[in-house]
Amino acid sequence: MVSQSPDIKITPEAPVRAPSAVPVDDAVLAFEVGALDLRGRLTRLGPALDEILHKHDYPPAVGKLLGEAIVLTTLLGSSVKFEGRFILQTRTEGPVSLLIVDFQAPDRLRAYARYDASRLKNGQSSGELLGKGHLAMTIDQGSNTSRYQGLVALDGGGLEEAAHEYFLRSEQIPTRVRLAVGEEMRGGEGGKLHWRAGGILLQFLPKAPERAKQADLHPGDAPEGTATHSVPDDDAWVEGQSLISTVEDVELIDPDLSGERLLYRLFHERGVRVFNPQTLRAQCSCSRDAVSSMLKSFAPNDRAEMVKDGKVVVTCEFCSSVYEFTPQEAGVE
Numbered sequence: 001m002v003s004q005s006p007d008i009k010i011t012p013e014a015p016v017r018a019p020s021a022v023p024v025d026d027a028v029l030a031f032e033v034g035a036l037d038l039r040g041r042l043t044r045l046g047p048a049l050d051e052i053l054h055k056h057d058y059p060p061a062v063g064k065l066l067g068e069a070i071v072l073t074t075l076l077g078s079s080v081k082f083e084g085r086f087i088l089q090t091r092t093e094g095p096v097s098l099l100i101v102d103f104q105a106p107d108r109l110r111a112y113a114r115y116d117a118s119r120l121k122n123g124q125s126s127g128e129l130l131g132k133g134h135l136a137m138t139i140d141q142g143s144n145t146s147r148y149q150g151l152v153a154l155d156g157g158g159l160e161e162a163a164h165e166y167f168l169r170s171e172q173i174p175t176r177v178r179l180a181v182g183e184e185m186r187g188g189e190g191g192k193l194h195w196r197a198g199g200i201l202l203q204f205l206p207k208a209p210e211r212a213k214q215a216d217l218h219p220g221d222a223p224e225g226t227a228t229h230s231v232p233d234d235d236a237w238v239e240g241q242s243l244i245s246t247v248e249d250v251e252l253i254d255p256d257l258s259g260e261r262l263l264y265r266l267f268h269e270r271g272v273r274v275f276n277p278q279t280l281r282a283q284c285s286c287s288r289d290a291v292s293s294m295l296k297s298f299a300p301n302d303r304a305e306m307v308k309d310g311k312v313v314v315t316c317e318f319c320s321s322v323y324e325f326t327p328q329e330a331g332v333e
């Protein structure tokens with residue numbers, strides 16, 4: 001049998017071509033595997049993640065966890081349209097009590113974490129670092145539209161699990177998420193470590209909704225005594241989950257493996273259609289003017305209490321920028 005060299009799927013919109021070998025960092029790639037009714041996104045982060053995490057002096061475990069939250073945010077938030085905003089936030093009782101990632105469409109990312117250094121131990125999993133609490137996702141599409149908030153409990157699991165739970169309970173879309181974050185040593189710069197991250201989100205979206213019924217959903221308000229029968233996953237979704245489970249962390253963050261090559265490696269037998277990458281950058285939205293207006297919104301007494309050594313100093317929690325005001329500038333009489 002003559003084996004043909006496999007190609008990216010032929011579609012009317014996207015002509016067949018070989019997957020690009022050029023790795024693109026700081027971007028989200030949307031893709032589609034039509035034969036299996038799968039859609040997904042793949043994120044690769046390099047310099048943008050490094051910039052966000054290096055603005056803070058986080059212990060490596062905290063940086064890695066915040067990196068996971070940033071990747072998850074790009075996978076979920078890159079579908080936000082217009083001037084919208086997607087905010088992912090965890091509040092938990094573990095050593096890392098707060099993670100907040102703010103994605104402002106089309107491309108701006110900022111993030112920070114709060115943690116208790118005395119409770120950090122070697123080898124803690126993401127779930128152990130977070131502890132119990134909740135994960136909130138807020139979509140804000142601008143002043144004239146209502147905000148949407150989705151909530152999911154964190155119960156000792158990590159962010160991947162929380163994302164699965166959210167899509168199962170709230171959206172009822174079969175979903176798998178993989179997140180990976182690591183530090184890479186590059187020569188020639190005094191052996192400085194650079195953060196890298198990658199992630200993939202895969203969803204099963206068949207035209208016939210009954211195919212997306214999931215095995216582990218509760219039977220709901222079925223009358224008592226009704227036999228609960230488990231629904232086997234659709235064959236296409238079984239295949240999709242099995243393919244994504246083969247992705248290794250090193251592949252997700254490999255600086256020399258392009259996102260297109262990785263998708264091709266996973267889905268070439270079924271044909272994968274890849275859309276144009278959406279780039280991302282690290283940029284905070286704070287400014288001296290915004291901080292000044294915020295100060296002026298405080299009660300006079302609160303402003304007066306902020307004066308230390310004859311000045312008011314405000315540090316942005318997202319990017320660590322420091323803004324200094326004289327008492328007069330800060331509106332202190």
Ligand SMILES: [Zn+2]
Nearest residue numbers: 284286316319
């Ligand atoms: Zn800032």
